[in-house]
Amino acid sequence: MLKLIYKSLAKxxxxxxxxxxxSSASMIVIQIIARSLFDYSFVWAEEFVRYAIIWMVFIGSGVAVRTQRHISIDVIKNILPLKLACAVNILLLLMSMAxxxxxxxxxxxxxxxxxKFGQLSPALEAPMYWFYLSIPISGGLMFIxxxxxxxxxxxxxxTGQIKPQPSEVNHAI
Structure with a gap:
């Protein structure tokens, strides 16, 4: 059951x-075409793209953790004995979870x-807290x-299988 939930979260x-x-790429293209051909600009387009990129970065950080694509320095772990390297990795995971x-x-x-402030974004006139939601959601995704x-x-x-492959991570649940 947990595997299914985890796979659904990943999807x-x-x-x-x-x-x-x-949607961001499309909006940029539409904005360019509107400006070039029709001398018209959507007031909210650039703000939409900015906030979409912010959400992409924060959701993408969770995906990078899931797929183990964040930058890491493995020099010390590579010279340590396997069990000690695994223990160091566990410590690093605990610190990252914190x-x-x-x-x-x-x-x-x-x-x-x-x-509480009730501030709206200038062009979209959407509540600003919608955009700030990306921060705790990202923290939650990374924590999971x-x-x-x-x-x-x-x-x-x-179990003595010290170096699990990234595909084996899903089998931990």
């Missing part, structure tokens, strides 16, 4: 990223504060993905 992330990319948890908690507080990686690393350490 939702990928779908949202695709929708945001396509950072993601802080992003989730303080991002939520920021969203609540922005909601890091927890799955932590389970996989812990399982690998306990």
């Amino acid at each position: 939702l992330e990928d779908f949202l990223l695709a929708v945001l990319m396509i 950072a993601a948890g802080l992003l989730l908690i303080y991002g939520k507080d920021l969203v609540v504060t922005m909601q 993905h890091l927890a799955v990686h932590l389970l996989a690393q812990t399982k690998a350490l306990l």
Whole structure:
């Protein structure tokens, strides 16, 4: 059941990223055509693209954690014995989970504060807290993905299969 939920979450992330990319690229092309051919500009288009890119970055950070595509320095882990490297990796995952948890908690507080202010975006006239929601959502996504990686690393350490492949991460649940 948890595997199905996790796979569904991954598909939702990928779908949202695709929708945001396509809509942003389309809006940029439409804006260029409107300006060039019709001497007309959509007032809200650039703001829409800006906020779509912000959402892409924050959702994409969760996807990068899920697919293990974030930048990492592996020099020390590569020279350590396998068990010790796995233990170091578990420690790093726990520290990353703490950072993601802080992003989730303080991002939520920021969203609540922005909601109280009732500020609207200048061109779209949408509530600003909608755009700030990307912060705690990103923290939550990263926390979930890091927890799955932590389970996989812990399982690998306990069973002696020290270096799980990225495809095995989904089997930790």
